Amino acid sequence: GHQPPGRGPRGAPEARCLWCCSAKPPRAHHCCVCGRCVRKMDHHCTWVNNCVGEDNQKYFVLFTLYMGLASLHLLLLLGIPVMRSHAQGEWDRHSTVSPRRSLMYLFLVALIAFLLNSTMFAMQMYSICTDRTLIERLQRDRGLPRKGSPWSSLKAVFGHRVSLAWLSPFASPEPQRVEEHHWMV
Structure with a gap:
């Protein structure tokens, strides 16, 4: 009615x-x-100039995951040759200009980016599995009843059918059902 x-x-x-x-x-x-x-607002992210909430949390999680992996890749690309040449003492012997300082700056930037993105990814996964947003945790909002398990919370964010689409930013999860007669799109 x-x-x-x-x-x-x-x-x-x-x-x-x-x-x-x-x-x-x-x-x-x-x-x-x-x-x-x-x-389900988690926070306003200045990196993406938008709020992270129910409709885009999957994409923010994937953003932090892929940025963390890219930073780790950069760390390996920079770190392995630097360590190898430093251990063998070849750095100063074969070069007229020492790349030590610039490579170390790049290495530090990649390390900071990796730590930041990994931490944000872990915080988002914790938020999903506990079904509590950052704002709710900061407000110590324990009065809201939670439905389901961490697994059901993961499926609610990434999609109800487990597949490779969970890792794709091009695959949208199904709309979530808010109440009996209303769909949140």
Whole structure:
């Protein structure tokens, strides 16, 4: 049936955001940068200039994973030759200009990028498996009931059917069901 204005699907009063005055679904938070409420908002990421939330968490996780792997690849490309030539004492003997300082800077940048991306990837995987966003953990929001296991949370973010599509940024997961009669797209 038809619900009166300002009422949710079960007749309960609908929550409104104090900042944007729009209907605020459960587990949504207002982002002051984006100027809107985001369902299951984890944080606003300046790297991607967007909020990480329910609709794009898979893509942010893949971004941090692939950036971490690229940084690790760069570390290996820089680190192995540097260590090999340093151990054999060939660096100063065969070169008129020592690449030591510039290679060390690149190595440090790659190391910092690897540590940063690996940490962010681990934090996102923890958020998914515990079904708690960073904002909810910071607010110590323990009152919300959680449904399902870490495995069901992973499937909700990456797709219900386990496949290589989980690793593809071109494959969209199925829309998540928010309540009995509403789909969040």
